[in-house]
Amino acid sequence: MGVATTVGLTGCTGDLQTEASAPSQHPGGSPTPALPVRDLPVGSQASVAIDGRTLLLHRESEDTVRAFSAECTHQGCTVAPDQDRGRPTFACPCHGSHFDVATGVPYGGPAQKPLTEFTATVEDDMVVVRI
Template sequence: MDDDLRSRRTVFATVGAGGLALTLTACGGSTDTAQPAGTAGSSAPESSAPESSAPESSAPQAGGALGSTADVPVGGGMVFKDQKIVVTQPTSGEFKAFSAVCTHKGCTVGDVADGTINCPCHGSKFGIADGAVAGGPAEKPLPEQQITVEGDQIMLA
C-alpha cells in the first residue's frame, strides 16, 4: 500500500509541475533574449518551460549592453525578454525604454508594430513614445526604464 501511495504522489507532483510550466509559458515565461519587433506577426514562439527553477529578477541589471541602435527600427522597437525591457525609436535618433511587463496581467509584451507595443496575452497596446495605454484592457502605462546610448550601443543606465 505504501508503494501505491508513493506512486500516486509522484503522478500528482509530475502533473502539477507540468501545469505550472504551461502557466508560466502562457504569461511570458520565455527565455528569448531579444526580438526585433518592427512589423506585425514578428513574435517568435515561446519556450514551453523555464530553463531553471531560480526566481527571475524583475529588475534589469544596470550597466549592461542591450543591443545595437541599428537593431531598433525608427517607428518600431525591440523586445528584450530576458531583461524585461522594450526599447523603441519613436523618431530617428530618439530611443525610449519601458518595462516589457504588461500592466494588465504581467505577461511579457510580444512585439512593436504600427506605433504600439503589443501584449499577446489579452491585446493591450501601449504608445512607443511614452508607454501610455493605447488600447485596453490595461489601464496603466508601461513604466519607463533608464537607458543610455553609447556610440551605437544601447546600455542599461
C-alpha cells in the first residue's frame, strides 16, 4: 500500500508537456488509500503525494471524490488547490492556468487540455485512488 501525505505548492517539474502527451484519464490500477475522509470534508480540496505522484482531490459529496494529476497540462508545473474569485480551483503557479475542481477542465491561462483524472472512491473511512 502507498503512503499518502499532504504536500504544498511547488514549482515546475522541468518536463515540457505537449498537448498530445497529456492523457485525459488514467485507466487505474491498484486501489491505494489517499486520505482519511475526515481530512477531506464535502466541498473541499486537497493535494496528496501517493507513490511518488502528486494528486489533487475534490470531494463533491459524501460518496463522490474526484482525483486528478497535479501536473499542469501546459508545461508540467505542479498545480495546487487555490481560490479564484471566491470559488475553489486548482491553480498553476507558473503561467496562471486554472482548472475546474470537479472536471479538471482548464478555464484560464495557457493550458488547453484537462488534468488527467484518476478513479477515486470513498471506502469506509478512507478516500481510495486507483494508481
